[in-house]
Amino acid sequence: MTLSNTVYEKLRADIIDGLFAPHQPLRLEQLKQQYGVGFSPLREALNRLQGERLVVSALQRGFRVSSLSVEEMWDAVNSRIFVEGEALRRSIGLGDDDWEAALVASFHALSIIVKRLGQADREIDKDSFDELERRHREFHAALISACGSAWLLDFAEKLNTETERYRVMALRSATLRHERDVEAEHKAILEATLRRDADAASGLLRDHYHATGQFLERVLRDRVARAS
Amino acid sequence: MTLSNTVYEKLRADIIDGLFAPHQPLRLEQLKQQYGVGFSPLREALNRLQGERLVVSALQRGFRVSSLSVEEMWDAVNSRIFVEGEALRRSIGLGDDDWEAALVASFHALSIIVKRLGQADREIDKDSFDELERRHREFHAALISACGSAWLLDFAEKLNTETERYRVMALRSATLRHERDVEAEHKAILEATLRRDADAASGLLRDHYHATGQFLERVLRDRVARAS
């Protein structure tokens, strides 16, 4: 691992995590202290993150964390529905037994962590929270992994990163709770996929993301109202 | 303009142009000479290009130009059909008079350069060639510019860059000629779009890109056969 790669991954995780607030300037001197590396790896990492839209740069004014908004969130959610809906259809058409097996496995792994966190009434620690996010990401990735298009997978990953920032923020603020049974939605998507019903599966996936979008919008508007 | 930005744009243009062959390693010392800048702006530019998939990097082994293949080309072409087809539908639904005016203007500008180059039997100079590519890109960008989704536009741009590398290579080798009337295809897309017929327009766009894909495949296979 090069320092450049390491600091890229750390910065990426920290931005998604909300350690740096949206729109906050990222001062090189401070980052240098924080991550214990020189300018070069930092600037390389920031240039890469720029391509993922996690940071934006202004000429001679350095980098800042990109901002969040209801409009951007909906664009990301709707694009995700569009891209992953198609990728899921293709996966259902092309996926073999290994794909099915990996899909079932990733759903199961997600169920386990969901159940464990559901039982515990205590505060959820960061590690568990990270694992939940990871398992969730892996389940959705498994659904579309057999689509056969590197570009669709690339787009889906970018959109997942973007929406992950909103999800993390929403679950952190925790003032609102979903009333829905997310686990049941996942299960329904899985079952439609396994019986190779592309229309049903992509429809359920659409509903799933759309419901998430509505939840995120409520949280975002709540935060804005609270702040003013 | 920072040096980093300048060298990024130059490198990008030169890779698309085929100045560096696919899969060729990009040695920093050589690039330093060639572009007259130090390591830092070069590495920053290369890190950004990595995000666009124009270069790939291997740990401690620097950067190389990403490679081209028939499979990758078809993935890019099909993804383009998918993404731009939807973006065109949305543009047709949302576009206002200004959008229509700009669209007609960009088609006209494309027609002019096509006619000029069609008349001249002489060798096409680099500037004219670049202008043709630019006008072509701008026409296709104008079609989808009113789609209202920053993400779809972002994806379309990435895919255009990717396919541009293949187009440039194909038109350079020039051993094969299209038998089709590309200008007529553009005109048909424009007319369907202006009469707000989304099904017809996106169907024609699909056919247009698919025909281009078939042309590119012939050229690619011809090159491989020629090389062996």
Place this chain on the structure above:
DNA sequence: TAAAGCCAGATTTTCGAAAATATTGCATCA
């Protein structure tokens, strides 16, 4: 002969200083 170890040269990666540029606070002037 083939495999492993090692050295020299080539190359990438990282650092901190220097140059270029932006920002802030203060003084000056109309």
Place this chain on the structure above:
DNA sequence: TGATGCAATATTTTCGAAAATCTGGCTTTA
């Protein structure tokens, strides 16, 4: 007072040297 210019400071950007790592060829060894 309010705008403008200037100096001091903060910050980004760039450079070239140094450190780390890889590559290819040579030698040694079994």
